[in-house]
Amino acid sequence: MTEQLTADSRYRLLDGAVPTSPDAIPSEFVIHEDGRLRVVWAPCDHVNSAARIVIVGITPGWQQVEIAYASAQRSLAAGLSYADACERAKAEASFAGGMRRNLVRMLDEIGVARALELETTGNLFGAPCEDLHTTSALRYPVFLDGKNYTGHTPHALKNGYLRSMVETVLGPELEEIAPALVVPLGKAASECVRHAIHCTGAQVSLLDGFPHPSGANGHRTRQFEEQKHALTRTVENWGLTAQ
Numbered sequence: 001m002t003e004q005l006t007a008d009s010r011y012r013l014l015d016g017a018v019p020t021s022p023d024a025i026p027s028e029f030v031i032h033e034d035g036r037l038r039v040v041w042a043p044c045d046h047v048n049s050a051a052r053i054v055i056v057g058i059t060p061g062w063q064q065v066e067i068a069y070a071s072a073q074r075s076l077a078a079g080l081s082y083a084d085a086c087e088r089a090k091a092e093a094s095f096a097g098g099m100r101r102n103l104v105r106m107l108d109e110i111g112v113a114r115a116l117e118l119e120t121t122g123n124l125f126g127a128p129c130e131d132l133h134t135t136s137a138l139r140y141p142v143f144l145d146g147k148n149y150t151g152h153t154p155h156a157l158k159n160g161y162l163r164s165m166v167e168t169v170l171g172p173e174l175e176e177i178a179p180a181l182v183v184p185l186g187k188a189a190s191e192c193v194r195h196a197i198h199c200t201g202a203q204v205s206l207l208d209g210f211p212h213p214s215g216a217n218g219h220r221t222r223q224f225e226e227q228k229h230a231l232t233r234t235v236e237n238w239g240l241t242a243q
Contacts, residue, residue, distance in 0.1 A: 018066060018069045018070050018073065019066070019069065020066075021062070021146070022038065022040065022062055022065075022141070022143045022146050022147075023146050025040050029041045031140055032161050034159075034161060036144050036145050037142060037143070037144055037149070037154075037159070037161075037162075038142070038143045038144075038146075039138075039140055039141070039142050039143075039161070039165075040065075040140065040141050040143070041140055042060060042065045042068050042069065042140060042141050043068050043069070043071075043072040043085065043086040043089045043090070044060060044068065044086070044089075044090060044135075044136070044139050044140060044141075045086050045139075046083065046086040046087040046090050047133065047135075047173055047176060047177070048087075048128075048130065048132065048133040048177070049133075049176045049177055050130055051130070051131060051132055051133035051177055051180055052116060052131045052132075052180055052181065053112065053116065053124070053131060053132055053133070053180060053181045053182075053183065054132075054133045054134075054135060054174070054177055054180050054181070054182045054183065054204070055094070055095070055103070055132070055133075055134050055135075055183045055185065056134075056135055056136060056137055056170075056182060056183065056184045056185065056189050056192075056193055057095065057134075057135075057136045057137070057185050057186075057189055058136060058137050058138060058149070058150065058151040058156070058185070058186065058188045058189045058192070059136045059137065059138040059139075059140070059141055059142040059148075059149055059151070060093070060136055060140075060141045061141075061148040062141075062143075062148055063096060063097060064093040064094065064095070064096055065093070065141050067089075067092055067093035067096055068089040068090065068092070068093040069089075071085075071088055071089040071092045071093060072085040072086060072088070072089040075088050075089065087128050088127075088128060090134060091125070091126065091127050091128045091129070091134075092126065092127075094125065094134035095125070095134065095213070098215050099213050099214050099215065100122075100125055100213075102213035102214075102215070102220065103121075103185070103213040104120060104121050104122040104125070106210070106211070106213060106224055107121040107183075108120055108121055108122075109224075109228065110228060110231045110232045110235050111232055111235045111236060111239070112181070112235055114239075115181075115235055115236075115238065115239035116131055133177055133180070135170070135173060136170075136189075137151070137156065137165075137166055137170055137184070137188070137189045137192030137193060137196075138151075138156060138162055138165050138166070138170075138192070139165065139169050139170065139173070140165070142162065150188065151186075151187075151188025151189065151191075151192070152188055155188075156188060156191070156192055157191060157192065157195055163195075166192045166195055166196050166199075167195070167196065167199050170192065170193070170196040171196040171197075171199045171200040171202065172200065174193070174196055174197065174200065174202040174204055175200050175201075175202045177204070178202045178203045178204045179203050179204060179205065179241075180204055180205070181204070181205045181207055181235070181238045182204045182205065182206050182207065183207045183210050184206075184207075184208070184210065185210060185211075185212045185213060186210075186211065186212030186217070187212075189212075190208055190209070190210075193206065194206070194208070205234065205237070205238040205241070206234075207231060207234050207235065207238075208234075209227040209230060209231060210224075210227070210231060211223035211224050211227070
């Protein structure tokens with residue numbers, strides 16, 4: 001997916017000013033354009049193959065992308081390698097803001113912290129953590145008309161290019177990390193994860209039915225309460241097999 005992006009071109013973006021909007025990202029970092037859709041490169045390449053839990057969004061939103069660019073810039077300026085800069089950028093940017101608070105609360109309530117022997121799953125975020133891998137069904141940021149793409153219009157699996165990202169990027173990524181507890185956030189991410197697992201046969205424990213923790217999801221509390229018992233049972237079963 002990123003073969004046309006050389007290491008030199010990536011460094012040039014990270015050496016320059018942080019873009020202030022999706023439309024300000026240099027054209028050399030545009031991976032794909034198709035009508036209203038635009039896919040761009042961001043430092044999201046790090047894969048923690050030793051992780052015990054994988055949290056999967058649909059695609060990085062602009063807030064996360066901006067944080068990731070700025071973090072990678074600081075790391076490279078401090079002398080870190082490109083790989084280390086990507087790892088740190090992902091840790092800082094993943095599900096940043098209020099979404100992270102909602103996510104941590106829900107994960108704690110269904111016993112994920114207990115299964116990982118942590119006081120709270122909040123300890124997984126903010127810095128590289130060997131137990132956690134964060135990713136997206138569409139690893140590289142997708143924007144629709146310059147705004148965050150939600151996975152629905154067009155449906156990720158009904159668009160040829162986006163479906164190929166799920167099959168050729170997400171699928172092998174899950175295979176590399178298996179076995180792990182995989183937590184897709186929301187319906188669109190769940191559908192993509194199930195498709196990736198079907199294509200690759202990745203041996204993971206799927207925590208299906210987890211609501212998207214975004215504050216924009218006004219139904220998340222009701223959805224969580226409806227799914228809480230089933231989610232807790234899945235975590236308990238995973239914890240037993242992971243011991």
